[in-house]
Amino acid sequence: MNPLTFLPVPKPSAEGVTYGVVALGIMLLVCIILGIMAKKKWASFDEYLVGKRDIGPYVTGAALSASYISGWAFCGSTGIVYTLGFSGMWFAGIFSLVGIIPCIWLAAIKTREFSAKLGAATLPETIGRRFESKGLQTIVALSMLYFLFMYSVGQLKAGGSTWYALTGLSPLWCLLLSVVVAWLYMVLGGYVGNQYAMAVQGFIFAIVGTAIGIGALIYIGGFWNITTNLAAQNPKLMNLIRPDLPKIGFTQLMSSYVGIFAAAVIFFTMATGFPHNVSRFLGMKKVTKADYWKLVFIVWLFTGIPIMLDCSSNGLVARAIYGPQLLKIEPWRGDLAAPMLANAIGGNAMLAMYVAGLFSAALSTLAGMVFIMSANVTRDIIKLWAPQTTDKSMLYLGYFLIALFLFIPFMWTLYRPPELLSIFMGMAAMGLGAVYFFVTAISYYWKGATKAGAIACVLYGTIGSIFGAWAVLARKPALLGMGTMEWILVLGCGILYFGVSAITKPPSQQLMDKLFPNK
Amino acid sequence: MDPNMLNDLHSAWYVWGAMFIGTALMTIIGTWLITRGWKE
DSSP states (O other): OOTTOOOOOOOOOHHHHHHHHHHHHHHHHHHHHHHHHHGGGOOSHHHHHHTTSOBOHHHHHHHHHHHHSOHIIIIIHHHHHHHHOGGGHHHHTTTHHHHHHHHIIIIIHHHHHHHHHHTOSSHHHHHHHHTTOHHHHHHHHHHHHHHHHHHHTTTTHHHHHHHHHHHSSOTHHHHHHHHHHHHHHHHHHHHHHHHHHHHHHHHHHHHHHHHHHHHHHHHHTSHHHHHHHHHHHOGGGGOSOOTTSOSSBTTHHHHSHHHHHHHHHHHHHHHHHOHHHHGGGTTBOOOOHHHHHHHHHHHIIIIIHHHHHHTTHHHHHHHHHHTTGGGGSTTTGGGGHHHHHHHHHHHHHHHHHHHHHHHHHHHHHHHHHHHHHHHHHIIIIIHHHOTTSOHHHHHHHHHHHHHHHHHHHHHHHHSOOOHHHHHHHHHHHHHHHHHHIIIIIGGGTOTTOOHHHHHHHHHHHHHHHHHHIIIIIISSSOSSBHHHHHHHHHHHHHHHHHHHHHTSOOSOHHHHHHHSOOO | OOHHHHHHHHTHHHHHHHHHHHHHHHHHHHHHHHHTTOOO
16 A cells, blocks of 8 residues: 555435434434333332433443444544544543543442432532532532533534534534434433433444444554554654644643553543443443442443544554544544444445444433533422422423423534633533542542542532633643642642641541441 | 565554553452352
8 A cells, every 4th residue: 555645535425314314313213212112110200310220231321332432432532533643542532441441440349329318319429418408419519510511512523524524414404303312311211211212322332333343454454554654644643642743732642651541530530520431320220240340340431442442543543544634624623533434344334333332422421411401400409498399390391401401402503603712611520520530429428528628629620620621721821731730639639638638627426427338 | 665664663562452451450350359259
């Protein structure tokens, strides 16, 4: 193969439209059916929010993978590596397992156990009751609402641009249909319906992601061909670290060891800190040792293989196949790397499967967040402070809020979101990780944690992430590197959480004895 | 193309492979450590 002969960028076709509609249609149809089936699984507001805590390890593991792997992870990560080369993989997700497997170790059993013992149906309720504080529950709910709102805004972007690349049509109708279907299965099936739909979506993107990853390596003819091709284009594309890129701003994650190590910490804290991840365990059944291994295995298989290929070799293969051509196609540029790679490997059929996988990844993460945001308002704020409010009115308000929180990312995928919102969005995931790694996971193990320590951690992390958005992403030139900001967030949250807890009073002994029984 | 340069660049794949194997080992060993004392 002549290393500098690139494949022409394929154009959308009528065949692509048909395949895309069929693939996406089947995925959405299965989700609606699951929502309808899950309607029988709940009879009260509590059961709507958490089910009967009887979901097994396969479904929980697949749903956890789906909530963690977003549209960005399935599309943007390949684009980062396509654009920057091998060094991009550190931020693009090679550390995904370094986050999600410890999330199971730290949070799976304890989330289920604490929420059941405390009679809690949501994560803020579990945290609030863990610290005997309605004030903390409210602060946690408001903070999650802020972070998740910011993080949800961009969730459908990759789906919209890929649909356009496949069909040449506006993404309006396919996105609208997707959010309407997501609303339906959440309203009909509640937590259980959402969990089952997420599990199917996780299965779809795992299959598609693995097929494309392995297909790409076969298509290009192995690792040596990738190296030879990229060396001919630009040898820096094969470097594991790019000291030539700026040391401040976003590129610090590829240009210095401070940034690369921070990327590992981002993934580690993010997986456990994401409430939409940890909430997957709320409805899990009491697991045996064998169940636990099944849970871990499914998450390793669904998250590890496809995403580690997706964020490394896929981007490099796309670069070898198409050269830098895609970078010139505005406004998507690197985001086209993954769909165009799918097209090169298997034509419109594979591209349509990729679209189904991408929508699965995007919709599952968005649905996980939206369900929590709705419960933040109904259960964690209104019902907490006005317990006389009827469950029926909470359910109806929840249905409306789910529609609202789905509609906003839908709208901002079609119309460019305000610049300020895009900037805050970039730091929301880091903020969520830094705060809730401590407030959720560490609080399951450390008896000395206090509500004052948790509140200090939440406030610092929320304000710190807003400052970070300005200092790293908004200010020109940037004031700090993204990796440095991660250290400031995580270390600050940790110091405040432990320090303030050490000098304030923990919850009652009676509660501690219930939550931390002597073995 | 200089074969030495290609060999140097190709070594990045060993780091990549180590990440795959390392995370698989981490998963197995960590889960075994956590569950080894569990009573059924």
